[in-house]
Amino acid sequence: MIEIKDLKVKVAWWEKEILKWVSLKFELWKNYCLLWKNWSGKSTLSSFLMWHPKYEYISGSVKLNWENLLELNPEERSVKWLFLSFQNVPEIKGIKLSEYLRTIYNINLKNNSPEVKELSPFIFKRFIKKQLIELDINEKFLDRELNVWFSGWEKRKIEILQMKLIWPKYIILDEIDSGLDLDAFRTIAEMLKALSNNENTLIIITHYFKILEFIDVDKVYVMKDGNIMKEGNSSLAKEISENGFNDL
Ligand SMILES: Nc1ncnc2c1ncn2[C@@H]1O[C@H](COP(=O)(O)OP(=O)(O)O)[C@@H](O)[C@H]1O
Numbered sequence: 001m002i003e004i005k006d007l008k009v010k011v012a013w014w015e016k017e018i019l020k021w022v023s024l025k026f027e028l029w030k031n032y033c034l035l036w037k038n039w040s041g042k043s044t045l046s047s048f049l050m051w052h053p054k055y056e057y058i059s060g061s062v063k064l065n066w067e068n069l070l071e072l073n074p075e076e077r078s079v080k081w082l083f084l085s086f087q088n089v090p091e092i093k094g095i096k097l098s099e100y101l102r103t104i105y106n107i108n109l110k111n112n113s114p115e116v117k118e119l120s121p122f123i124f125k126r127f128i129k130k131q132l133i134e135l136d137i138n139e140k141f142l143d144r145e146l147n148v149w150f151s152g153w154e155k156r157k158i159e160i161l162q163m164k165l166i167w168p169k170y171i172i173l174d175e176i177d178s179g180l181d182l183d184a185f186r187t188i189a190e191m192l193k194a195l196s197n198n199e200n201t202l203i204i205i206t207h208y209f210k211i212l213e214f215i216d217v218d219k220v221y222v223m224k225d226g227n228i229m230k231e232g233n234s235s236l237a238k239e240i241s242e243n244g245f246n247d248l
């Protein structure tokens, strides 16, 4: 479980407070949706949880099971199964996709079972082929630089491929519904739905509601000005999608 209590976060090197009193609980096996009444703070929360240097902790706590998440470095956080699907997926020059995927796969493998041997490039390529076919990703992508010149759709598929390699426990989806055309969006949403199981948690950050037609959520939090304004079950999202936020 991830438990956030009275979290206050500001932009580093500046006084601007973005998250004011955020208290949320993410239990494993459940899916969540965070809706923001205005457009301020969604990416801050997800980036902060992953340890982005742009954001600074002021007060409050974030626990990952019995540990203090904020004391873990970014690698530990991801090895401990926190995965962020970026609003803007970064392009990283000089790193070959196949090597990147093999590296995260092996780190994860070693973390789970230290005695297991790492996969060599040759074996990994054979292993990854099946996954590429499942996600309809061209094998030629493996030799390209990580996300460089990939379309929005292709970048999302590569993220899903990463999820299928390391099976993160908590998957934060930061506005993955923006910038995809309807067919691409539907494909990605179906892939995420297939990935959702009783050993992981999807945390959907959005200001659209379409994704909720594909993925069932157990709990909806509505945020406003860095605070939790309201919480409820999936019917709350339906209500807001029909009547807007103003009736709350
Ligand atoms: N590094 C930064 N410097 C200045 N302002 C920032 C910085 N990061 C975020 N902000 C501001 O904080 C607010 C929240 O940003 P963000 O979390 O990215 O919003 P959202 O994802 O909800 O659109 C915005 O008003 C944004 O302009």
Ligand SMILES: [Mg+2]
Pocket (backbone or CB within 6 Å): 042, 043, 044, 087, 175
């Ligand atoms: Mg954002």
